[in-house]
Amino acid sequence: MTADNKIELGTDFEPKFDSNGLITAISQDAKTGQILMVAYMNKEALDLTINTGQAVFYSRSRKKLWKKGEESGHYQKVKQILVDCDQDCLILKVEVDQGQCHVGYMSCFYRTLKLGGGKLEFTAEKVYDPKEAYKKNN
Amino acid sequence: MTADNKIELGTDFEPKFDSNGLITAISQDAKTGQILMVAYMNKEALDLTINTGQAVFYSRSRKKLWKKGEESGHYQKVKQILVDCDQDCLILKVEVDQGQCHVGYMSCFYRTLKLGGGKLEFTAEKVYDPKEAYKKNN
Numbered sequence: 001m002t003a004d005n006k007i008e009l010g011t012d013f014e015p016k017f018d019s020n021g022l023i024t025a026i027s028q029d030a031k032t033g034q035i036l037m038v039a040y041m042n043k044e045a046l047d048l049t050i051n052t053g054q055a056v057f058y059s060r061s062r063k064k065l066w067k068k069g070e071e072s073g074h075y076q077k078v079k080q081i082l083v084d085c086d087q088d089c090l091i092l093k094v095e096v097d098q099g100q101c102h103v104g105y106m107s108c109f110y111r112t113l114k115l116g117g118g119k120l121e122f123t124a125e126k127v128y129d130p131k132e133a134y135k136k137n138n
Numbered sequence: 139m140t141a142d143n144k145i146e147l148g149t150d151f152e153p154k155f156d157s158n159g160l161i162t163a164i165s166q167d168a169k170t171g172q173i174l175m176v177a178y179m180n181k182e183a184l185d186l187t188i189n190t191g192q193a194v195f196y197s198r199s200r201k202k203l204w205k206k207g208e209e210s211g212h213y214q215k216v217k218q219i220l221v222d223c224d225q226d227c228l229i230l231k232v233e234v235d236q237g238q239c240h241v242g243y244m245s246c247f248y249r250t251l252k253l254g255g256g257k258l259e260f261t262a263e264k265v266y267d268p269k270e271a272y273k274k275n276n
Contacts, residue, residue, distance in 0.1 A: 008241050009241065010258075011249075011257040011258045011259070011260075012257065012258070013251050013255070013256075013257070013258050024162065024176065026164060026173065026176070028173060032171070033170070033171030033172070034171070035164065035166060035173065035229055037222070038162065038164070038222065038227045050251065050253060050254065050255050051253075051254065051255070053253050078253065080250055080253075081250065081251040081253070082247040082249065082250055082251075082261075083247065083249050083250070083251055083258060084175070084176060084246040084247050085239055085240070085241050085243075085246045085248075089176045089246075091173055091247050101223055102223070103146050103147065103223050105223075108222040108223045108227075109220040109221065109222050109229050110223075111149075111220065111221050112218055112219065112220055112221070113151050113188065113219040113220075113221055114219075115188060115189075115191050115216065115218075115219070116188065116189065117151070117188050117189070118151075119149040119150065119151070120148070120149045120150070120151050120221060121149070122149075123220075
């Protein structure tokens, strides 16, 4: 196998972190298939996720590890991790019991852009109040 | 509204391109919910996608626009575009009639990593021969 082939068709897990040391991770509801959010992991966050079964990301804005749910109580229990062909992106199939977006929606993808462009349209309803969730868990 | 609020809760489409001028785009099968691939768009690719309804990405390795399917024949017809809270990631809900991964699988995510780590396991079967697809369309 060439090096590329080994990455794409081999069984060794060789996650490709970008120049900032991060890999993209998509959380997808294991039951419904809904994409909940997209976040990033450094090696430590990835190792913690693999070893604990709880989603841990790296917050680019806060520049630190971020155990999903540590402030909101909205944890993600990881059921499966999928890796793409060139190993620079992961899918976490997760079990969740509450909305996952910090704004109050089930998914971060609550708005749609029409083909042809124009304004965004809201296509989801809020499922919780972020302020209440924060108060309850802190 | 504050600037953050406007991005997160407004209806203006203000895609946030990264320092390389790219935004992450996830292609998801509109019918099955399967995540097919993750790629990147610069502004031109995004505008073309919005205006033509065909997925166009920017190839980071080839450093040029990449109309998905231009070599393989495996186009993606975009039915809907979803935008996340901070507008730095898009989902394309697409219609496809063939496998989408250049290696020959329906999805780029054809391998699974067990929780606890270890080797990758193949969890999908190839659905086409990439060499034949290339010959047929070139």
